[in-house]
Amino acid sequence: MNNKIITLVTGANRGMGLELVKELSKKGQQIIMGSRDFNKGQAAAAGIENVDVVQLDVTDNQSVKSACKTITDKYGKLDILINNAGAIFDHWQKPSEISQDSLRADFDLNFFGLINLTQTFLPLLKQSKQAKIINISSMMGSMTEALNPESEVYRASAVGYQASKSALNMFTVQLAKELNKENFPITVNSIDPGMVATEFGGSTPEQSKEMGAKPIDFGVARTVELATNFDNKDTATFSNTHGPVAW
Ligand SMILES: NC(=O)c1ccc[n+]([C@@H]2O[C@H](COP(=O)([O-])OP(=O)(O)OC[C@H]3O[C@@H](n4cnc5c(N)ncnc54)[C@H](OP(=O)(O)O)[C@@H]3O)[C@@H](O)[C@H]2O)c1
Structure with missing residues (x-):
């Protein structure tokens, strides 16, 4: 079992997380599906091979610790952490009026929970010969694209969500630099999946498609590429299927 790639995907009971579980399990990885509602996770995992489900609410420290203990006891290492769980809590609220609660x-x-989870799992990632932390970010967090009138995200306005993804990107860079400096074989990268037809933001996948969202397999393509290529030692990058994304 120890030779198998052990991969944890957070927020994996639906959307892109579930698609990542399906695609990476087909590639022979042992997947641990993090789901904040265990029963929803079990239902989603039905029929998929090489999958364990753990209850995992990224914002609940007890849940994060307990999931880490379960995975440590069973596998003793973690090769890939995909920080996929994420949500948007503000829509079109003016930056001058947005509530503290939304922010x-x-x-x-998207930021504090993700960092706490990553810090909790780092000792387990350090047990791997070559580990990867893949942070699912968004082009919505790119300052450069927010200022580019030609960009598909230029008109978006969700300052809380966007700032949380920009902040996540800085965590990617700083953690990557720290681990690299200390010679840990752990890469840390941010991914932009693009606008993808899931239930993200409360729309149905059909509504999202009508607004131009891409199919779900397109949304996970760059992550699958990175999660299956252990020759790629790039770290501190932000990319999508087209290549590098401006920070
Ligand atoms: N869809 C897009 O267009 C798009 C674009 C750019 C980036 N992204 C990013 O891609 C990632 C996946 O999004 P998606 O489109 O697949 O969205 P989704 O269909 O809404 O799925 C989000 C997943 O996150 C889980 N989640 C929410 N809060 C959580 C918590 N506190 N702890 C653990 N899990 C939690 C949800 O679980 P429940 O079922 O329990 O709610 C669900 O499994 C997110 O990080 C998002 O920001 C999405």
Whole structure:
């Protein structure tokens, strides 16, 4: 079992997380599906091979610790951590009016929760010969694209969500530099999946498609590429299927 790639995907009971579980399990990886509602995770995992489900609410420290203990006891290492769980709590609220509650909700999950989870799992990642941390970010977090009138995200306005993904990108860079400096064989990268037809933001996948969202397999393509290529030692990058994304 120890030779198998052990991969944890957070927020994996639906959307891109579930698609990542399906595609990476087909590639022979042992997947641990993090789901904040265990029963939803079990239902979603039905029929998929090489999958364990753990209850995992990224914003709940007890849940994060307990999931880490379960995985440590069973596998003793973690090769890939895909920080996929994420949500948007503010829509079109003016930056001059956005509530503190919305801002905090965005940051609690997409930034503070993600960092706490990553810190908790780092000792387990350090047991791997070559580990990867893949942070699912968004082009919505790119300052450069937010200022580019030609960009598909130029008109978006969700300052809490966008800032939480920009902040996540800085965590990617700084953690990558720290691990590299200390010679740990762990890469840390941010991915932009693009606008993808899931239930993200409360729309149905059909509604998202009508607005131009891409199919779900397109959304996970860059992550699958990175998660299956152990020759690629790039770290501190931000990319999508087209190549590098401007920070
Ligand atoms: N879809 C897009 O267009 C798009 C674009 C750019 C980036 N992204 C990013 O891609 C990632 C996946 O999004 P998606 O489109 O697949 O969205 P989705 O269909 O809404 O799925 C989000 C997943 O995150 C889980 N989640 C929410 N809060 C959580 C928490 N506190 N702890 C653990 N899990 C939690 C959800 O679980 P429940 O079922 O329990 O709610 C669900 O499994 C997110 O990080 C998102 O920001 C999406």
